[in-house]
Amino acid sequence: MNFITEAVVKAVKTLYQTDVNPADINLQETRKEFEGQVTLVTFPFTKLSRKSPEQTGIEIGEFLKSEVSEISAFNVIKGFLNISLADSFWLNKFYTEILPDDFARFEPNGKKVMVEYSSPNTNKPLHLGHVRNNLLGYSVAKILEAAGYDVIKTNLVNDRGIHICKSMLAWQEFGDGETPESSGLKGDHLVGKYYVLFDKEYKKQIDELKAAGQTEEEAKKNAPIIKEAQQMLQKWEAGDKDVISLWKTMNGWVYAGFGETYKRLGVEFDKFYYESNTYLLGKDIVDEGLAKEVFFKKEDGSVWIDLTADGLDQKLLLRSDGTSVYMTQDLGTAQLKYDDFGMDESIYVVGNEQDYHFKVLFLILEKLGKTWAKGLYHLSYGMVDLPSGKMKSREGTVVDADDLISEMETTAKDQTEALGKVEGFGEAEKEELYHTIGMGALKYFLLKVDPKKRLLFDPNESVDFQGHTGPFIQYTHARIRSVLSRAGAISPAKSAAPLFAEERELILILGQFPEIIETAARGYTPAVIANYVYEVAKAFNKFYHERSILQADDEPTRQFRLQLSSASANVIKKGMGLLGIEVPERM
Numbered sequence: 155m156n157f158i159t160e161a162v163v164k165a166v167k168t169l170y171q172t173d174v175n176p177a178d179i180n181l182q183e184t185r186k187e188f189e190g191q192v193t194l195v196t197f198p199f200t201k202l203s204r205k206s207p208e209q210t211g212i213e214i215g216e217f218l219k220s221e222v223s224e225i226s227a228f229n230v231i232k233g234f235l236n237i238s239l240a241d242s243f244w245l246n247k248f249y250t251e252i253l254p255d256d257f258a259r260f261e262p263n264g265k266k267v268m269v270e271y272s273s274p275n276t277n278k279p280l281h282l283g284h285v286r287n288n289l290l291g292y293s294v295a296k297i298l299e300a301a302g303y304d305v306i307k308t309n310l311v312n313d314r315g316i317h318i319c320k321s322m323l324a325w326q327e328f329g330d331g332e333t334p335e336s337s338g339l340k341g342d343h344l345v346g347k348y349y350v351l352f353d354k355e356y357k358k359q360i361d362e363l364k365a366a367g368q369t370e371e372e373a374k375k376n377a378p379i380i381k382e383a384q385q386m387l388q389k390w391e392a393g394d395k396d397v398i399s400l401w402k403t404m405n406g407w408v409y410a411g412f413g414e415t416y417k418r419l420g421v422e423f424d425k426f427y428y429e430s431n432t433y434l435l436g437k438d439i440v441d442e443g444l445a446k447e448v449f450f451k452k453e454d455g456s457v458w459i460d461l462t463a464d465g466l467d468q469k470l471l472l473r474s475d476g477t478s479v480y481m482t483q484d485l486g487t488a489q490l491k492y493d494d495f496g497m498d499e500s501i502y503v504v505g506n507e508q509d510y511h512f513k514v515l516f517l518i519l520e521k522l523g524k525t526w527a528k529g530l531y532h533l534s535y536g537m538v539d540l541p542s543g544k545m546k547s548r549e550g551t552v553v554d555a556d557d558l559i560s561e562m563e564t565t566a567k568d569q570t571e572a573l574g575k576v577e578g579f580g581e582a583e584k585e586e587l588y589h590t591i592g593m594g595a596l597k598y599f600l601l602k603v604d605p606k607k608r609l610l611f612d613p614n615e616s617v618d619f620q621g622h623t624g625p626f627i628q629y630t631h632a633r634i635r636s637v638l639s640r641a642g643a644i645s646p647a648k649s650a651a652p653l654f655a656e657e658r659e660l661i662l663i664l665g666q667f668p669e670i671i672e673t674a675a676r677g678y679t680p681a682v683i684a685n686y687v688y689e690v691a692k693a694f695n696k697f698y699h700e701r702s703i704l705q706a707d708d709e710p711t712r713q714f715r716l717q718l719s720s721a722s723a724n725v726i727k728k729g730m731g732l733l734g735i736e737v738p739e740r741m
């Protein structure tokens with residue numbers, strides 16, 4: 155609302171002979187209970203006018219009304235000057251900004267950003283925590299792309315280490331040659347099954363050793379099966395052919411399984427990093443840190459950094475036996491990513507149990523003098539739970555991602571059928587619709603809140619067609635499309651019809667979309683988009699219930715309402731797309 159700011163500057167200059175800085179002029183959206191669309195807070199000007207806020211508001215309002223043709227009326231309530239903009243303003247905004255195809259389309263801003271998300275370990279299937287992670291990461295990537303960034307979506311797969319050796323060993327011992335084909339299990343589930351079997355056997359051996367008099371700690375170290383797993387890891391590191399071959403086979407099963415889950419979730423990646431390629435990288439950084447005297451060596455040869463002056467502690471970077479730790483690998487990977495892409499910003503979507511890790515990681519890189527370290531950001535998120543009793547996973551503890559997706563499809567199906575929707579759909583089309591609704595419900599529910607919040611996910615509530623949910627918004631979109639499909643061609647002619655309040659409100663909200671994208675991109679916050687799209691859906695429904703579209707009084711009005719409906723559908727579709735949510739054409 156630049157022109158209003160300018161006019162206020164002029165008003166203050168004329169009325170009070172004072173220059174004000176445009177940045178100090180506070181314009182807000184008018185509160186729902188008052189008439190008007192834009193509100194000026196007049197208190198700061200009472201010092202200049204030496205009049206009451208009421209009087210000051212009236213003086214400025216009168217000046218604005220006579221000066222600016224787009225301002226049609228004003229009122230002053232408790233020192234707030236509420237300004238009504240003329241229909242010509244709203245219509246002009248609608249036809250020149252909102253209706254054209256390039257609305258809310260940003261030019262490339264020349265900035266590169268990497269979003270790392272998912273980053274699973276290859277010893278078990280994805281779970282509910284990964285679901286939140288994937289949805290957040292994918293949505294943030296889409297939002298940044300929409301805001302003009304060049305985005306690289308990456309996945310850092312932890313494909314090596316003791317965890318996968320555990321699955322491999324258990325498979326060798328108990329597997330009897332079982333494969334995904336022979337078992338009918340998805341590859342990641344098959345490998346996960348052996349991870350669980352390993353753990354079971356390990357526990358058994360620990361108990362036996364404890365019964366024979368060893369302490370818990372001793373037993374954990376001495377259990378034969380864990381020793382075997384460690385030997386296997388050493389063989390892997392030495393490049394043992396058989397171990398590497400089994401490792402490749404089993405990781406291959408896992409990737410096929412993950413691939414299916416990613417597809418059902420609707421997420422994808424531009425670049426995969428594998429820890430088997432990056433786990434040795436950090437050692438260069440260790441040398442660099444020692445040379446720069448940012449790190450120090452202890453007597454036993456281990457390498458550390460002292461962060462006590464920063465309120466943190468001492469952090470190990472290289473063990474005395476020369477092996478590296480998680481932090482060291484992440485230092486090396488951060489450097490590799492930067493060398494590969496030279497991005498301006500790099501976002502790590504990782505759960506809040508790693509808050510400390512990332513604080514330390516970023517601080518170390520800064521201390522090493524990496525100029526790009528200031529562009530690093532940890533997008534941290536909290537746990538998600540399901541109401542107790544809902545969907546116990548087969549492994550007993552965490553909710554499996556594949557099961558959750560299936561559960562969502564079933565819930566969507568049950569609720570849709572109960573409402574008697576989906577008439578005239580073929581079987582395949584129905585299945586697709588249930589998937590779209592189920593995933594829309596899940597994604598919307600997880601993305602509409604602050605990621606830091608711990609969340610209780612309720613499948614039934616998430617599908618509620620009347621609630622603040624994905625399906626409510628999807629349904630609104632389908633409703634608009636159905637109106638439009640019955641309307642025939644929409645003319646491009648511009649209407650000059652007087653507007654109703656609901657129409658003005660809808661144009662106002664639609665017009666905020668570009669700003670909303672920018673805000674969401676700046677804060678890496680899908681919730682901003684989610685809540686905005688809900689406002690659009692509500693404003694459209696209000697308009698739809700108050701005004702007839704297809705039966706409008708005259709043709710220009712009918713055309714205008716169709717145009718407004720079409721623009722609303724486009725914004726909903728694009729906004730939901732930024733959350734990774736599809737919107738059906740009909741439902």
Ligand SMILES: NC(=[NH2+])NCCC[C@H](N)C(=O)O
Pocket residue numbers: 270273274275310311312484502504
């Ligand atoms: N660059 C990173 N540290 N990314 C996160 C890796 C997460 C790790 N694979 C885990 O499951 O805990």
